[in-house]
Every structure is written in C-alpha cells, then in structure tokens.
Amino acid sequence: MANVWVEDLLERPEVKIAALVDIQEANAKALADRHGLTCGLYTGLEEAIRQSGADLVVDATIPASHYAVSSTAMRLGCHVFSEKPMAATMQEAQDIVRIAEETGRSMAVMQNRRFNRHIRALRGLIADGTIGRIGYTGADFFLAPHFGGFRDAMESPLILDMAIHTFDQARYITGADPVSVYCQEFNPAGSWYAGNAAAICIFEMSDGSIFCYRGSWCAEGVPTSWDADWRINGEKGTAVWDGEHAPYAEVVDPDEQEEVFLKKYTRVEASKPQTEREGHTGGLDEMFAALREGRAAETDCKDNIKSMAMVMGALESARSGCKVTLAEYLAEN
Template sequence: MSAYRIVVAGCGGMARTWVEYALARDDAEIVGLVDIKAEFAQAMADKYELTCGIYTDLAQALAETGANLVFDVTIPASHFSVCSTALNAGANVFGEKPMAETMEAARELIGIADRTGGSYAVMQNRRYDANIRALRGLVQGGAIGKAGYVGADFFIGAHFGGFRDAMDSPLILDMAIHTFDQARLITGADPVSVYCHEFNPPGSWYAGNASAICVFEMSDGSVFCYRGSWCAEGAQTSWESQWRVTGERGTAIWDGAGAPYAEVVAGGDQEGKFIRGYERVEAAFEWEGRSGHHGCLDEMFASLAEGRRAETDCRDNVKSMAMVLGAIDSARSGAKVNLRGYY
C-alpha cells in the first residue's frame, strides 16, 4: 500500500497539475476523485486512466477509500467544508488558497488541525522560485540595510470566464494573496495594519472590483504598497509582480522574470554629493528546489515525511489570509484596519 492514499476534491482544470504530480510519485496513489458533478470526476479519471472511485460526497470517499491525504482543489467557497471534513476524518490536507472565505472560518480550521493532529498546508506556489528566493537573500541578508519600503505592481488582463468573473473581489480574494504572501516571504515580516482602496475601472469584464491599491504597515516597521489590476490591458507585468524594496543603503529590484539585483551606496567619500554614487550588487542564487506548484508540493510532502509543519502551514498562512480579508474590510469600510486581531 502506498504511503499516501489521496482523494482529490475538485476536478476542474486547476486539479490537473496536482493529479499529474501525484501520479509521478512512487509513494502516492489516487484512490478517489470527488466533484459536485460526477461527470467532471469521471472525465478526470478517463483523462488519466484512473480506476479509482468516483464520488460526489467527500465524507463517503474518505470512509470507503481509507485515504490519508486530501488535495483540496475546489473553489474558495468550498474550502472550509472540504478541509474540515477531511481533517475531522483523520486525513491531512493540501489545499488551494485561500484557506477560507472568512477569518473566523480560517481560525476554526486551525483549531481543527490542532485538535485532530492533522496537517493542513496551503498552496502558495509563487514562493517557490529561485529569483524570489534570491531577492529575499538581498533584502534579509543586509545588502540594502534595513528595509523601509516594499512595493509590488501587478497588472494583468486576465480573461478567465467562470467563477472569478462573478466574484465581489476577484483580484484581492483570489490572486492578491500570492503577492501579499510573497511580501511576507521577502521581508520576513508580518502585517500590522492595512488601508485599501478597491475599485472596478472602465472596461472591466468583472462584476466585482478587479483593481486595488493597498498600503500595509509591517511588523518590522516597513510599509508594503500593493498596486494591482486583473483587467489591465497592455504593458502587463509578470505574474510574479514587479518589486522595489528600498532600504537604508540602497534598493533591491526584481522585475518578476529575470534575476534580481540591488544598487547600494558606493564606498569612498560621498560627503557633499547631491546624488551619491551607487554600485550594483548581484543576487546570490542558493535555492535549488523546483519551481511553482511542484516546489510547494515537494515541501508539503517533505513536511509530512519529516514530521514537521510545512512552510505554508495553515498557522503561518493565516497571516497572508489576514492581509486579504483585512484589505477587503478596509475597502468596504473606507478606514484603516488593524490586523493584529485577525490572526
């Protein structure tokens, strides 16, 4: 019997990467596919020539298969139900972001994980990239001195169709958590407060607000400014955002695609100069893991094998979740929101 007996909950297109990853592991076996529409689960089984059970009820799938791991690849509105059902049944969970639709639900999932001893790790695939790890090295390694400003620009014209087009806050709730989580990774700091202005610009094909500007105060004293839009046609940024981190001695830059670098005040006598001289510092590339979903799933499985919490364990990821829901609360109230009570 395989070490990991997996039930996949949610059989839409997003699940394919997860299924293909599991099929490539020698120690994993997909024992069940669950979807509210059985034909979607059957289509997934047919595509990958799987002979596992097809279900529309997760509890039944867990009871009949003896699964010890659930991949939650459902829509955000289903995450609490799927994860709580799996954890209460004694299974571990690897889930898509966000953890839940409310902070109360996210905290309840942490409580269930604590009570059951189960692992609940969240997919934050954009942490797993050699370039962003190198940028983190520049920032946390002291090349630019203590960081004071962190800026991320995200502008993509994404024509998804489907549930995102109907969401109230599609950018912040479904996508911005990636960039917010990246900011925490880069700085090593956690959110303290947020002011957010959310809006839907002319020409948007989304029903809800697809653009936002957010200003976060962070626990290290820095300010993180996010500017983003999911309905920005032309001159698009990378999906990893474009980054500028300004510190005491210089600035680190990453365009989201190439290698990051820093410009710092050059050595020698700079007294009396209106604009000081700078020198370029190349980032060190030390991270050797795989990129994207594969890198995050590698870490999740390693955490189970090693009996430790994953880097994106729910207890840590709830802080990124707080940034998302705090930003939405701020946008709706028009006021700055204190995030210390959110997580």
C-alpha cells in the same frame, strides 16, 4: 485545477491515489479516465476516506468548500493539501487552524508563486542584509486577463481571487507580517468586470516598514509579470525584481561620500538559490518534505492565515473607508 494536482501526484512514487471525489460522479470518472486511474469514485468525502483508507486529502474545490473539506478530512485523520485561499472567511480560517491543532493533522496551502528561483534569490538578498533594514516594499501588478465566467461577475475580483499571491509573496520576501491596512478599490474606465478590478493597498508591517500594493486586472498595455514588479528600499540601498529575470540590488558605494549630493552605488547580484523545482511542483515538494520530516510546511495554515488576513483586512478597509488593524483577525493564532 484538479487535473494539475493529479498530474503532479502521479509523478511521485510515494503517492497512491486511493479515491476521487466530486459531487458529480461523472466528473470524477472523466478525471479517472483521463489519467487511467482505477481508484474508487465517490460523491462524498467522508465515505471516500472511510472506504479507501486514505491518509491525505487534496482539496482542489472552490473556496467556499475549503472549510468543509479540510475540517472533515482532519477530523477523520487525514492531512490536507489545499488550493488557496485556505477558507472563504476569517472565522473559517481560524477554525481550520484550531482543528489542525486539536487533531494533530496538518493543512498546507498551495501558494505556488513562492516557489520561483528568482523570488527565493530576492529573499536571500534581503535576508543577507544587503540593503540593510527595510523601510518600504512596493509591488506593481498590472495585467488585463479576459477570463470570462465567474471572475467577471465578482464584487472584488482582483483582491479576492488574485492579490493573496502578491500579499503572500510580500511576507515571504520581507520576513515580516501584516499589522494594519488601508485599501481603496475601484473599477477603472474601460473595465469589463462588474466589480472592482483595481486597488491600492498600504500595509504596515511588523518590522515597521510599509508594503504598498498597486494592482489592476483591467490594465491594457505594458503588462507586468504575473509575479508583479518589485522594489524594496532599505537603509543601505534598493533591491528590485521585475518578476521575470534575476533580481539585483544597488547599495551605497563604501567609499567616503558624506558630502555628496547624489551618492554612487554598487550593483550586487543575487546569489543563485539551491536548485529547486518551481511553481506547483515546488509547492508540493515542500508539502511532502514537511510531512516526511514531521514539521510544519512553509505554507502551513498557521502561517498562511496571515496572508489571508491581508486579503480580508483590505476588503474591510475598502468597504469602510478606514484603516483596519489586523490583530483581531490573528488573535486566535
């Protein structure tokens, strides 16, 4: 992952990589050699910041290290761009938001799956009122990646490692935030994961609608896109996106149809969004633009904590067997 960040950063004339940090200096050296970098190599973040004079830290570490990296960097005067999730626990996430406010520094999270021309077109279709007020949003995510390694041994690999992408996309598409969640995790027959690799989650959203997530990481055959398969029902029609092609909607035909059993519909194509770079590069474009313009990034920690609350709330619900209200997760924000 660090390699992806470096490749993107090296393309930006406003960026100079001042230091590389890894607890194993050999890893930092290997990355420097791969990209022809002559910057300082360090095994400690605080030393690296103080000696290099860096003003921005990119956190490509494992989730368990995100709190330490972000809090140290912001307290030393640096902004932070971080891999998801923003922290390993809700308490750490809440502390990161508090530290950002206290220091005046920013911490933005790489939610690269927001930065796709089709999902942005879908959001536009919904925001324009094409299907009216939303009642239901559904996302199906069914794939069968054979990763090997740590994911195969995780207790909740799907929800903890991947679902935050789809949860964050749901917030982005609908413009609504989570209120409560009921989740059931399970490990289907034939699974090669030690933990629960499938889940069904039902979220109540702030606009009164329901978001239903159905997912599996051990679903062989007929895979969905990595961006899921979406259906959004509104008062006037339905919008759909298969995660790969352009989204569209079908809305009730404006002709008089009051006594018709099954109404006729008109197809509405989504408007093409303004040309944007996609994925990881698009996410970085937004982060740097926010710094230049002195505003919060689209995926700033103060916003992204709501997506993280969906993950942690779903896990709590799965373990307790009860519906979980998310207000306490977001009480400090």
